Amino acid sequence: MSAGIELENVVCDFGNFRAVDNVNVNIQPGEFFSFLGPSGCGKTTILRMISGFNEPTKGVIRIGGKDMRGQRPNQRPTALIFQNLALFPLMPIWENISFGLEVRGVDKATRRKRAEELLALVDLPDAADKMVSQLSGGQKQRVAIARALAVEPAVMLLDEPLSALDLKLRQHMRAELRAIQKRTGVTFIYITHDQGEALAMSDRVGVMSQGRLQQVANPRDIYNNPVNGFVASFVGENNILTGSVQNAADGMASFATPIGTFRARLVDGANGKPVKLYIRPEHVTLSEIPGKENSVPVTISDVAFEGNFIAVQAQTENGTTLVAELRNDGAATVPATGSKLHMTFDAQRSALLPDAVGGRG
């Protein structure tokens, strides 16, 4: 039922503007795959190419092994959920859901039955005869999902469908979407600029910038082992230090910065390229005495108690601001503003990363 998708050297130009630049990715049948990136990075263009509203300038898109060139959206085994959902306001809910069956010539009784089954699946049992305007944001969301599922697509494409919802509902719908995906086994391709969404829901995430796919990996690797500076800073927070590499060996290197020389992991393929040092705020410790290595004396300049963590801003002697996030386990001591401490970070968990892969052109 569900199908895999291959993108092979896919390029999409709009006039002189290269929206998608040589993207290669192989999405497995039944996978929940997210394209994550800032607005304008080309992720929506990829989605529109898969659904058939845009044709790639170069390259091949295969769905279930079949080349999709020249196939219109109404001929592809995909169903797209639009950012604004695009429900039909003049039809009652059940006609919305069964529209795909209606155009396939299914009779009215079967359509009605199928619509009610799908409404039960998305947990919205009594809505069949309501109009779209009578539903709340989250309910409309479910109707859109049901409408897309009605045509039994091999691939579901979702274009930031949660962005219009409030935080609580968004978190609820995340779990819901994930559950529906597991239940139906359909391949989901999800577009988002929200890193939390992408990490929490996906089997794999593809991070995009400037039309290029920067990294494809499971959420843990995206966060823990970003391949470049763009991925590291788009997914999560960082202290970023500039400097120069000295004596690299065995995947580790010394890195000379204006606030001292530190040891950190040097990722594969970063050899020779200009790199920066990326340190996650939650990997930093603050202590009275300096650590063995990678320690720098700081003065605490600002403390914000956030509840589950404590955000600390600290200044080094030359005025560089560093950020630490201390987990609040219930007994954590909140450092006083103005106190002089040592900031230490683990060499294994700090990375020397090159900048993003290639710009547009």
Added chain:
Amino acid sequence: MQELLRRYGVGLTAAFIGLTAFWLLILVILPNVTLFESSFRPYLPVVDVGGPLDTYSLNNYMKVFGVPVDVSVLWMTFQVPVHIKIFFGTIYYSTLVTVITFLLAYPLAYYLAKVVSPKSLPTLFLLLFVPLWVSEILRSFAWFIILAFKGPLNALLLNIGLIDAPVRWISGYNSVIVGLVYTYVLFMVFPLYNAIQSLDTNQIEAAEDLGAPWWRIHQRVILPHAKPGIASGSVMVFMLCAGSLLVPTLLGSTSAQWFTQTIQQWMLEALDWNTGAAYAFMLLILCTVFVSVVMRIFRVKLSDIAK
């Protein structure tokens, strides 16, 4: 009112209200009331006006039932009063023109609203407007020349071999239909354009993504959304056609009479303003009734049209 006073003071507020009242009362209501009143009075020599003969009656309205002529519909032949025949002809051909303008305007409006790139839109609108820079009389007269028996249209068709002998285009209501469609098609294009343009393009794409062929998308998504635009365009075109005098006068053949021409004959040729007024009110009221009935059939509300 309070708000207006506070904002503009007594002088300006009085001027606003005075001008609006003048326009509404003196220029709109008063002439209509005068005409309405005179439509019930007989046409009398001046000396008898206001005398004992000057009484209210429905005689002027009853004149439409005079002078029967033969009318054939399919295989049946009826005796119908000539003015009633003209009236129904006017309604029938106005409806026909409305349908033709819709069939022409809908693809054009869709093309302008959803297909054409926004860059070339102003140029296309300009091209649509250019004919409006020429007066209606000249445009109708241009069609009179084009459609003439020895005119350019017949010459062209003869030259490319589409017809063997020249066609008499100006016969029956043909040329009136052509002229009315040409004159009023833009009144259909713009409401339709506005209606289609306000449709979220994602809905068209969603329908296509769900597997709908193009005609289904029009039938189920675009046409229902455009219904208020279709209604207001149709009402406008129909009313303008039924009330048009110029086009039928210039382009009508000897056998094509328009009801407005009958009114004009009462008013200007018979100099019987009273009967003319009665006929004018009949046209107004019956057209309004006809439009309301059609709107009821297509389930369009007045508030939809006002949008």
